[in-house]
Each structure stands twice: as structure tokens, then as C-alpha cells.
Amino acid sequence: MKTYMKLAWRNLWRNKRRTIITVSSIFIAVLLSALMKSMQEGSYDGMVDMAVKFYSGAIQVHKDGYWENQRLNNSLRINDSLIDALESSDHINFYTPRIESFSLASSENLTKGVMVLGIDPERENQVTKVKSKLVEGVYLDQNDEGVLLSAGLAKYLKLNLNDTLVMLGQGYHGVSAAGKFPIRGIIKHPNPEFNKMLVFMSIGQCQMFYSAEGLLTSFVIMVDDYAKIPKIQHSLIKSINTNEYEVMNWEEMQPVLVQQIESDRQTAVIFKGILYLVIAFGILGTIMMMMSERKREFGVVIAVGMQKFKLKTVVFLETILIGFVGTIVGVIGSLPVIWYFYKNPIPLSGKSADAIIEYGFEPVMYFSMAPSVFLNQAITIFVFTAVIAIYPIYYLGRLKVINALRS
Amino acid sequence: MNIIEVKKLHKIYDQDTHPVHAVRGVDLNFKEGEFAAVVGPSGSGKTTFLNMLGGLDDPTEGEIMIDSVNINELSNRKKINFRMNHIGFVFQAYNLIPVLTAKENVEFIMHLQGRSKHDRELRTKELLEAVDLADKLNVRPNKLSGGQQQRVAVARALASKPKFILADEPTANLDSKSAANLLEIMEKLNREEHITFIFSTHDQRVVDKARRVITLDDGMIKSDVQV
């Protein structure tokens, strides 16, 4: 095998220019695909983080049917067995209770629909780090009677710190809800959509406002490792009464986001497929040329006693080696480029930025350094060079020693 | 004792379209230690005949026994192994693997035979010395002259310890001095080591060295003389 490897390696370099061109084309394909993949995975990570870390958490527990029909009437009553289940589950870093609903908010002569989040200030901060997003004023106390406004909303309603927010809505069982709340602080939520419509209240205050004493809409759970989400979800489902409660992970709660990522991935796969196909045909052309140039040489070695399968091994190795060298060069060349963008995400501006904000995401292009970014390219190239290697094997299979010698 | 027996050998190319009767009814025997030239004008069937002797091409009719083995009855795989162990080949040109050095080219065939490293190295040195190339061990073919390349090819052909060596116009691409030099070496190997050589040529100076001259004409044996 060592001899074959040596032969293959030397053959690879017998036409240096051609090999360098082939290797460069693979290098470019790997670089482009890795960059693209890195950018995609980076933005997905950003999107998921945005959705999970700043709002939904990894897993939520609701009253059964709440997610389908998000009304206060579908809320759950705090009880010990549920708390026990959450407390005793491994891998749950933090969890926090919430009561969420909609309402109308107004200042002197402006009105807007808002999303009211009744939170346990301490616990909520552990899960979604709201406190760090405070840009003005102070954070809520445990039983605070004031509210926090998202910056966009405050701006829209032309309200400042210590002004009063008036809210009108419908409470539990259709009871009308109304109240006046002093503004304790302004929060800049990284999700631009949310930034336009969030009102935070202490949970007690919120329950009072909605006449929903002792009720919650959800428990929001944060885990240390996203990969463990299915396991944790599963164990929670086992330990609580699922006739009464539903346990959902972020993917189930945000199917649109998941779908968006999936379809984006598929578009990219098509693009990369075309790119790799072009490269693959380039390699195939090189291999075909190389085979016909070496026809006589193949004739000689078979004549003097080399079995065809040994010769096939050599040319197979050569083909794989071209891909291998190209991949190595490609990955090594891509690493610093992607590392740079990983460290320096690209801020977006203009129309594309607006579109991204429209979708509720941060207008920044993040890059990922996940191993899959590089591994995917390596595997792809290995697979298609292995497929291309069928050609020389087929060629040698059909080669007649006498014809090869006469060429 | 005959090492090669050829009986009623025929070769017809393109039998279905434009049949060319390249070899027509050749009967010949070769003994161990011969130094035989196959001569004849271009197109007389020399290459066709030697290719069949070497198991590279199949006869249309007739049979070839080498060491009492009918080589035409061997499977492709077995034929390749048979060639490796019994026949040495020297072609007109481009005999060598360009990416291997002289030494590696000679070793190559012993590698295929699975001989030990020690064995290979010893014999390679011996053989390259025998063809006066002891100083070119690590040189690749493109850095060797045509005559030197043919001498490496002879060394390689001998490496497997074959029963005989087939050489189709080994001097055709060489200048007269290199040709004479190659012939001298072949002759010496024949005389001193009893290596059997069967070669074709249309160079009279090469023919003069042969001890048996078989003349082909239009695919038939015109004469077969011991000199």
C-alpha cells in the first residue's frame, strides 16, 4: 500500500500546473461554501439565540392547549407538584413563571397594542437577562407597582421615565382591566419587533391588573446546552401530568423560524450543489485527460505484470488525493478568513437591514466556527471525488493491454 | 528442451470488417539460452508475433506453449501473473514509469512479485551494474538518454528472473552507438548468464549479432537459420 501511495502521490505532481489548477478550484469551492455555511449557521445561531434567550426560553410549560389559543382563560394555576418537577429536573439552569397577555397602552393622545409580560423580576433576569438591556431608569422590584417599557414603544408613545402609562384590556374571564402605571425604566430589546411593543410588570401587579390572581400562562425554562433540550423535554413530560399541561420546546413554539432556517439551508444546499458540480466536472475533465495521456504507460505496467486492481488502486488514490489536498488547502485557507468574520461580524445597513428588522432580527451578519462548517465541505469533496474515481476504474477495467501498448 | 513451442499460429485482425492476415501459420520452437532475432520488412508481422508470444494478444488460431503451459487458456488475471513470473519485456520506447527512479523502476516488478526489500535492493544494484548504470540509481527516466532508458528496461525485464526476454525493436529509437552498446549488454547477459533473448529488428547491424535469425515475410516464416 505504501508503494501505491507513493506512486499516486508522485503521479499527482507530474503535471504540477494542472494539479495546482485543480487544487485551486477545490480550494475556492471549499472557501466559498465554508464562508456561506459559516454565515448561515452564524445567522441561525443569532436567530435562535434571539428567539430563545430573549423571549421563549428553551422549553415552556403551559396549560394544555395554551399555545394554540393564547388567552388568559387558558392559564394555569401555580401548584407544588409542577414546581417539584421543575426543581428536580437535571440540566435545567433556570426557570421563571410568566403571565403574558395583550392590552392597549396609551399616553396623552397616542394608543398602541402592547404585549404585557408579567414577570418575576429576579427569575426572569436569570433566564432572559432583561436587566442588562435596561438603558434608562431602574429594574423592577419583586412586587413593583411600576412598569418597564421597551424603547421603541416609549418612543412611539412619547413617554419618558417616571411618566405614567395607561393601559386598558380584558382580564381573566372577560373582566375589564384598566390601570395607570409609573414608568420605572426603559429597555432596549434586541428583537426589533418586540422592542416596539413590550411592557414588563411584576407578576403580582400583572395578575391584579388582569384579575388573574394565582394564575400563570407559562413557565419559561433555560437549559445549559441546547443539545439536551429533547432529553429534558422528555423527562418533564414523564414527570408531570400531560392531560393538564403541555411541554413545548422552542422549535415547536416557533415553527416559522424553524421552517425559515430549513428552507434557507435548502437554498444554500442547491447553490453549493451547483458550485460543487462545476468543480466536479473540472476534476473529471482533468482525470479523463490524465487517463488518456497515460494509456501507454498503463499498457506497459499491465504487460510486465501489474494486476489491474492494483493499478485501479493507484489511480483511485490519485483521484482521492486531489480532493484531499484541495480540501486541506481549502480548510486551512478558510480558517483565518472565517475566524476574522467570526470575531468581526458584519453590521448590515440599508434595505437588507430593514428587511431583516422586519422579520424581527438583529441586522448583523454573524459567522459560525462550528466544525460542521468545515467538515461538511470535506465530506462533500471526499464523496464526489470518490464518485469521480469511478471513471478511471471503469476506464482501466475496459482497457485492453494490446491497444494501450499500440497507442 | 524447448521453453516455447508455437503451433500453427494465425492472427487475423478485424476479421469481420477488413480482415488483415498478419500471421499465417507459424510453427517454431525456442530453446533455453537462445539469442534469436525476428527480422523482416515493416508490416511483416514481427510485432504481432511477439505480442502473441508474450501473451499480450490472442491468436486467432494455433497455440503457444510456454514451459508446457498453454498461455491462451489462462484467464486474464493468470496471464498477467504468468507474464510477471516468466517473461521479461522490453518495448521500443517509453518502457519506464516516469515518476519512479531507475532503481525504483527495476524494483517495481519485484515489488509486484512480493520479494523482500533486502532481496530487491541487492538484485537491483546487481542488475543496474550489469547494464552499466550503477551511477544512475536515483535518476528519473526523463534525465536519462534513450540508450540508458533501454538499458534500465533490460534490467527491469531481468529483475523478475523470467524464462526469456521479448524485445520488440529495442534499438529502433536509438542512435547507432547506443544501439551497439545495448546489443553488447544483451549479448553479454546471454553469454554469461544464459538469459534467453528473442528480439525483433530491421537493423542489419543488430541482426549480425544474433545467433539465430528468423525471417518473416507477409506473416510467414521465410527462413530460420542458426549462425
Ligand SMILES: Nc1ncnc2c1ncn2[C@@H]1O[C@H](COP(=O)(O)OP(=O)(O)O)[C@@H](O)[C@H]1O
Ligand atoms: N491492431 C491492428 N489492427 C489491424 N491491423 C493491424 C493491427 N496491428 C497490425 N496490423 C497489421 O498487421 C500487419 C502486421 O503488422 P505488425 O505486426 O505491426 O508488423 P511489423 O511489426 O513487422 O511491422 C500489418 O499489415 C499491419 O498493418
Ligand SMILES: [Mg+2]
Ligand atoms: Mg513492429
